[in-house]
Amino acid sequence: MEINDLTPAERRVWEAFPRGASVDFRTPDADTEAAEWGPERTVRASVLRALLLTAPQEEGETAALKVAGARITGVLSLMYATIGHVVRLSHCRFEEAPKLHGAQLRQLNLRQSVLPGLASGNVRIDGILRLTDCRVHGPVRLDGAQISRALFLDGARLSAQDDAQPVLQLNQAAIGDDLWAPKLRVRGEVRMNGIHVAGSVNLEDADLSAHAGTALSAETLSVGTDVRARCLRADGRLELRGARIPGRLDLLHARLSNPGGTALRASSCAIRELWLRDGDRIEGVLNLRRAQIDLLTLAPEMLPDEVFLSGLTYTMLTPNEPAERRLPMLDRDGGGYLPSGYEQLSAAYRRIGDDNAARLVQLAKQRRHRATLAWYARIWGHVQDATVGYGFRPLRAAGWLLSLLAVGSIAYGVHPPHPLKASEAPPFNAVFYTLDLLLPVIDFGQERAFSPTDWYQGLSYVLIITGWILATTIVTGVTRTVSRQ
Template identity: 25%
Template sequence: MDLDGEALPASLIRDLLTDELDQRGLRISGARITGQLDLSDVVVSRPVALVDCTTDEPVLLDRARLTSLDLSGLVAPAVSAPWLKLDHYLLLQRARLDGGAADWALDLGEASIGGHVSLSRSHLKSEREYAVHGVKLRTGSHLYLSEVQAVGTIRLDGARLGGNLHCGGAHLRSPGDSALLGVDLQVDDTVHLGGGFRASTGSDRYAAVRIRGARIGGQLVLRGGECAGAVALDVKQVKVGMEVLLPPDCVDGRVELDGLTYAGVPRDATADEWLDLLATRTPVYASQPYAQLASAHQAAGNERDVRRIRVAQQRDLLRRGRLSGWGRTWHRITGATVGYGYRPAVALLWLLGTLAVGAVLVAGVAGPAGLVRSCSSVDQVGHALNTVMPLAKPDGVRCQVATTSGLGRAVVISTWVLQVLAWAFATLFVAGFTGLVRKTS
């Protein structure tokens, strides 16, 4: 029934639904509904379609039970549908819901939809709190928020979606809370937050996109999207069954990544870009994001990247972690000498440098000063190496530095110091090679 803008009493629609309906259900388009359309507690085993209709009062669907519902093109202050039950789909495409000072524009709290829900290209606004209140919403298939324009929070805490969450092209803005909020959200397939997706918040406390504790069966995709705020993205304790597609330029603000797990190497960002993200864009040091990244690269066979990630983790721990004074000192020493245990060859270079300094002291300082007698230059170098080398023992004493002068005594004392350093570097090399100084905290 196409009314082309003609007035239709809301009470008549309810009467039509409660009377015996045609097997094809009820379909009305273009109606100007007068009065409040109250379909609360209505039970109808037929599809209902009210397409391109307008009303000045909120539409009430509390606890209604229908086969399917099509409210595409609806212009109304709000739609209240908590505990709504549909066997198939809910369509609310191209709708304009201006909740004004109400708590929400669309309430789907604890609603149960057997198929998919589509809010594509709708304009939803609530000046107080929620553009969409979908706490514990259940769907058998996808939730489409494609190209939605929303002012206020889209809240999906505890929702269970049987397919994808599509947010491509959506522009979400919340002045005082998260624009997209889905704590403990469960999505059986992929979460799409790309393709022109924009989310922003004026809050310094809450992230523009906050899906902490979510479970995602497919991918988490932010390619081509943008999250902006003091905290742009909060994915703490999120478990992603497949890859994460997170380009660095998609977040404008801090990111919360502690506890995020995923399969494979993160896409759309190099290892260096991820390391920069972890070191400069996260609020505090956390070991888990580094461990997850290293594990992903190790599984992919990128051993060189694994070492770089581990070294970067220890540098971040030194810079922002909670270390005691001694722990910080030891961290600096192991970092400079063995790369925190992941670059033991550095300690070997320090050892070789120590031997070279010893040779210069004996053959280049003491020898020309006449403090080493009856020795050739080669013997002087050998004497220096035998003195400094911690594991080598001379067969006999062929050279000896005279200690009758201050310079001679200084050279001998210096070789003792170099011997201690050589022992230390040799020990650090062995410890680093065997992994004894590696840190995972």
């Protein structure tokens, strides 16, 4: 390109480039609509391309493209080009989407610019990529991008006309530092499957809306530290299947909504800490199948009507809530009766020393299991529940023993049984005779010496059978308590 072909605005940019000087076309009273920006602030994309690829250097100076407030016409195409200069095009308005596919740049800053899209698949940036406060009205393609430092999307507004395509695509991208996107606003799908972020992902106060579609797809996401998403608002599915998060997934104060579908899927994930509390009730399904979590912070009031927890393992569960508030979570499991869920919850209570809560969970497990049995087995289950609480209510068993002891003592006290051998029988004692019948391991010599008749003999059989059952229940309960200690 001949320098004589340049407009005055383009000449300012051309002359500033070799020295790395900034050119600012902004005026305090200028309207923000690009259509009203005249030739005094219009720069052709072809001029910028020629600068970056062919412009001479000045000795002792560091060349850089630093332009603010320009209207850029045409397509800025740097496909497969190698650019060794800093590129900063802030507060600019692009008429066409830049094409940076396969390019290698030192640094790219598009802060507060307005673009109809950005095609930058497989781009390599040796510094940072800054899209802070940008407004993009078309798809942003950064799949396969390699960014050695950070990607900034804080305050950006992204939308697209075609709902069938992702608005922001970062599949298989590699970011050497943080993905910084607080207050990001997206209307459409964000897709970052297989992305690797060496630092953290910040989505605090972000607003992702896909109108009951997938708001964020981050399958097999891998981060170095945390995913911070406090106050996140997601209208659509959050897909985190297979993610690896060695720090925390922070969803405090989040609002997750996808009625009729899955609101959050974090199945097969490995997460050190998952925080789900202090937010609105989740609208949609919560799927944590096969996830491995060290610390699960889950507020019962955030749980939706349906959850999937099969294969979920966790070490600690906070906040410390009564078992009665945690058990509905297991009742809502769409996978049906899963003993492992009750075992996990019971183990979590035992780790903090709350044995009573652990027993309540085990009792609830037996009751839930009872509902899956045949009718005749359910009858026996109801008997076990009412009498001894499936063995988790040993004091109830002791109460039944005392009641039966009283019944037997009164019955045999009023109608003593006949001695088998009158000359050898000891004096009859109704209390100890009943104890002989009830307690299988104790022998006071009464049962062997006396024999009841008529219905009193039937009563003795009942006392023997119930005594075996109740005594075994008491011993089992005591043994379980001792073994935990």
